[in-house]
Amino acid sequence: MAVHRLSLNPSSYKTRFTQRFLRALMKINKNKNRSSTSSSFQEIRRGRRRIKIAADGSMASAVGSKRAWSRAMLYKLRTRTRHQAWVRKISTAAKRKRDVGNKPEEELSRTDDLRRLVPGGEAMDFCSLLEETAHYIKCLTTQAHVMQSIADFYST
């Protein structure tokens, strides 16, 4: 069975993520069965977004508040509409602070890209950004691996 490939250790990040994600999937599925079962294009798009949010939320809550990126992601998920204005405020303030120092231009543009990709990256200093990036990449690969295993399990 495909589940054995997950090779779970009871307290690892992978286990915590898998538990939360499966719980969220069950909740999504239950809600879908209760409402209309029409497979229109809008329903599919909404379901896709719900699963993506469930995956990101499970990933961030499995990490907890130990990491700046998970805290930023949880905050973003909980205040989805208000977050846009907050990000704009933080990013302009942080950009003003960064422009005072004299970083070489090339590095500044590259870190801006990275800051946009890593949640909470707008307001971090460069060294923290690198550390958060490494941890974020590690968790993203675990998320992709677990979701792949679940998809394989359902498609057999």
Place this chain on the structure above:
Amino acid sequence: MSSRRSRSRQSGASRITDDQINDLVSKLQQLLPELRNRQSDKVFIFMLSTIYLTTVEVSASKVLQETCNYIRSLHREVDDLSDRLSELLATTDTSSAQAAIIRSLLM
């Protein structure tokens, strides 16, 4: 290229050759797909901070660019997987029972 190097920061460890930098960057690029191995994330942090301290601007931007590309490809992969999962959830009826089975295996 040499004029840029003369403008770079003069830290104590900056007398590192071009070959060593290229070697480090290529090693890092090999490491990026292999972060599935749990040991290697600490090495990744160490190598990024080393490169930041001793770098010529060119290598730093290359590493950052590779990192951004890798994160973008991971995001795309997760999006594709959530597409697949939403389709699979829509079609299978007994998925709640199967999920219960998986959960009982996990507990």
